[in-house]
Amino acid sequence: MLKNFSKQYSILILKIKTMKTNIITICLLFLTLTALSQNITGIWNGAIEVDKDTKFNFIFNIKENGKTYQTTVDIPTQRVNGIKALKTLVTADSLIIDFSNVGMKYSGKFNINRTLINGKLVEGLNSFSLNLSRNSVLETPKLNRPQEPLKPYSYIEEKVSFVNKDANIxxxxxxxxxxxxxxxxxxxxISGSGPQDRDETISQHKPFLVLADYLTKQGIAVLRYDDRGFGASTGNHSRATTYDFALDVISAIDYLRTRDDVDANKIxxxxxxxxxxIAPLVANKADNVAFIISLAGTGISGTELSVIQSKTMRPFPVPDEAVYEKAIREAIKIAKQNKDISVIKPELMEHYNETIAPILKNLGVPEVKVNEIITSLVAMRTTKWVRYFYDYNPADEYEKVNCPVLSLNGSLDTQVEAKINQNGLRNALTNGKNKDFEIIELEGFNHLFQKAKTGKMDEYSDIEETFSPKVLNIISDWILKRV
Known part of the structure; x- marks a missing residue:
C-alpha cells in the first residue's frame, strides 16, 4: 500500500512538474510574442543608394494601435515628411508596409532578434534594396536653399482645410x-503628377513655397494644399485620375468663395x-475662373506624351527605335481597351514578353529581373490614372477656355518638351478664338524653372536656385495686369 502510494505520489509530482513546465513554456512564449510585438514599434531607418553620389535616407515610424500597426515614413533627403501607410502587416519573420496610396510598397525580413530588417522598396517600375535598422538616424546633408522664406513672414499665413463632398475627402x-x-x-x-505636398517638394526643393511667398508679397493671395492621400489630406491618391484632381480644385474654389478676404471674381x-x-478641366467646369497659368504643362494627348517619354527617358539602349516605338504604341493600345483589367494584364504580359523582354535579355539582364521589370510595366500601364491619361488631350479643353492663359515652358525641360507641347496649346487657343493668351518658351530653364545646364532630372537638387526670380516676375506681372 505504501509502495502504491509512493508510486502514485511520484506520478503526481511528475504531472505537477510537467504542468509547471508547460505553464512556464506558455508564459515564456507569451512574453516572447509580447516582446516581439513591442520590439517592432519605434523608429527604423535606412538608405537607398542609387549610385555613389546619390543616396536617399528613409525613416520609418511604426506605432501600435490596438491590434494593428500604423506606419509613417519620412524621406529627409527629399524633404518629404509624414507619408502615411494604408496598412502595416507584421508576421513572425516579416514586415509588409502598403503605401499604395502613394505608389509604394515595402517588404522585408527580420533578423533573429529583430534588430535589422532586410528588405526592398518598390515604387512604380523601380525596386530598391532598403535595409532598416534601429541605429541613430542617418544624417542628411543640409543644402543651401536661399529662396525659401524664413519666419516670421511679412504676410498672414493660415492653415486651412476644405472638403470634396463627392469624394468624401x-x-x-x-x-x-x-x-x-x-x-x-x-x-x-495645382501640383504635378504623383502625390505631392502643398509645397510641391521635389529634389530637396519647395517650388510652391517659394512661388506662394513671392506672389503674396506682390499682393496676390495664394492657396496651396496637400494632394489627396498625402500629407494632412485624406483620400487615396493612387485610385484617382486627372479628372478627380480637377474636382479637388473645384472644391478649393468653392471654399475660397466663402472667405471675406477673397475677391470671388478673381480666383x-x-x-x-x-x-x-488639370487647370483647363477646372475652368470649363467651374464658373468664372479668372486666369490659367500652365507651368511646364502639356498640349498633346497622354498617349503621345507617354510614347515620347518612353523614348527620351528610357534607361537602356534599343537596337531599332522604330520597332521599339511600335511596341510602346501597341502596349498603350492594349492598356486602353475597354475591357476588364483581369483581361488586359495577360495580354500586356504576352506583348511585353515578345517585344521588351528580348531587348533586356540581350543587355544581360537576368531572367528574374526581366520578369520583375515586365510585371512592373504591366502594373504601371494599367493604373486607373494612366488609363484615363492616355485618352485625355488637354488641347481639347484649352480650345474651350475663354479666360486669359499664360503658358511657360523651359527649353531644357527633359520631361515635357517645350515646342511640341506649346504648339498644341497655341493651336487649341487659336482655334478656340481665345482673346488673351501668351505662350513663352524660356531659354535655358528646366522642368522646375531653374536656370540649368542640361535640364536632366538628376541636376535638380544640385542647383541652389529653387525657382528663377525672372520667371517669378513674369508670373506675377502677368497676373497683376489681369486682376
Missing part, C-alpha cells in the same frame, strides 16, 4: 495673403506639369 493646405484687411485676388497652385489657377492639364 478633406484637403488640407495653407492660405497666404497680405496683412491689409481687404478682398484679394487668389491663385490656386485663378497656376498648374505645374500635370497641374497644367
Amino acid at each position: 478633406k484637403l488640407a493646405g495653407t492660405f497666404t495673403r497680405p496683412k491689409e484687411n481687404k478682398k484679394y485676388p487668389v491663385a490656386i497652385l 485663378g489657377l497656376i498648374g505645374h506639369s500635370e497641374g497644367g492639364i
Whole structure:
C-alpha cells in the first residue's frame, strides 16, 4: 500500500512538474510574442543608394494601435515628411508596409532578434534594396536653399482645410495673403503628377513655397494644399485620375468663395506639369475662373506624351527605335481597351514578353529581373490614372477656355518638351478664338524653372536656385495686369 502510494505520489509530482513546465513554456512564449510585438514599434531607418553620389535616407515610424500597426515614413533627403501607410502587416519573420496610396510598397525580413530588417522598396517600375535598422538616424546633408522664406513672414499665413463632398475627402493646405484687411485676388497652385505636398517638394526643393511667398508679397493671395492621400489630406491618391484632381480644385474654389478676404471674381489657377492639364478641366467646369497659368504643362494627348517619354527617358539602349516605338504604341493600345483589367494584364504580359523582354535579355539582364521589370510595366500601364491619361488631350479643353492663359515652358525641360507641347496649346487657343493668351518658351530653364545646364532630372537638387526670380516676375506681372 505504501509502495502504491509512493508510486502514485511520484506520478503526481511528475504531472505537477510537467504542468509547471508547460505553464512556464506558455508564459515564456507569451512574453516572447509580447516582446516581439513591442520590439517592432519605434523608429527604423535606412538608405537607398542609387549610385555613389546619390543616396536617399528613409525613416520609418511604426506605432501600435490596438491590434494593428500604423506606419509613417519620412524621406529627409527629399524633404518629404509624414507619408502615411494604408496598412502595416507584421508576421513572425516579416514586415509588409502598403503605401499604395502613394505608389509604394515595402517588404522585408527580420533578423533573429529583430534588430535589422532586410528588405526592398518598390515604387512604380523601380525596386530598391532598403535595409532598416534601429541605429541613430542617418544624417542628411543640409543644402543651401536661399529662396525659401524664413519666419516670421511679412504676410498672414493660415492653415486651412476644405472638403470634396463627392469624394468624401478633406484637403488640407495653407492660405497666404497680405496683412491689409481687404478682398484679394487668389491663385490656386495645382501640383504635378504623383502625390505631392502643398509645397510641391521635389529634389530637396519647395517650388510652391517659394512661388506662394513671392506672389503674396506682390499682393496676390495664394492657396496651396496637400494632394489627396498625402500629407494632412485624406483620400487615396493612387485610385484617382486627372479628372478627380480637377474636382479637388473645384472644391478649393468653392471654399475660397466663402472667405471675406477673397475677391470671388478673381480666383485663378497656376498648374505645374500635370497641374497644367488639370487647370483647363477646372475652368470649363467651374464658373468664372479668372486666369490659367500652365507651368511646364502639356498640349498633346497622354498617349503621345507617354510614347515620347518612353523614348527620351528610357534607361537602356534599343537596337531599332522604330520597332521599339511600335511596341510602346501597341502596349498603350492594349492598356486602353475597354475591357476588364483581369483581361488586359495577360495580354500586356504576352506583348511585353515578345517585344521588351528580348531587348533586356540581350543587355544581360537576368531572367528574374526581366520578369520583375515586365510585371512592373504591366502594373504601371494599367493604373486607373494612366488609363484615363492616355485618352485625355488637354488641347481639347484649352480650345474651350475663354479666360486669359499664360503658358511657360523651359527649353531644357527633359520631361515635357517645350515646342511640341506649346504648339498644341497655341493651336487649341487659336482655334478656340481665345482673346488673351501668351505662350513663352524660356531659354535655358528646366522642368522646375531653374536656370540649368542640361535640364536632366538628376541636376535638380544640385542647383541652389529653387525657382528663377525672372520667371517669378513674369508670373506675377502677368497676373497683376489681369486682376
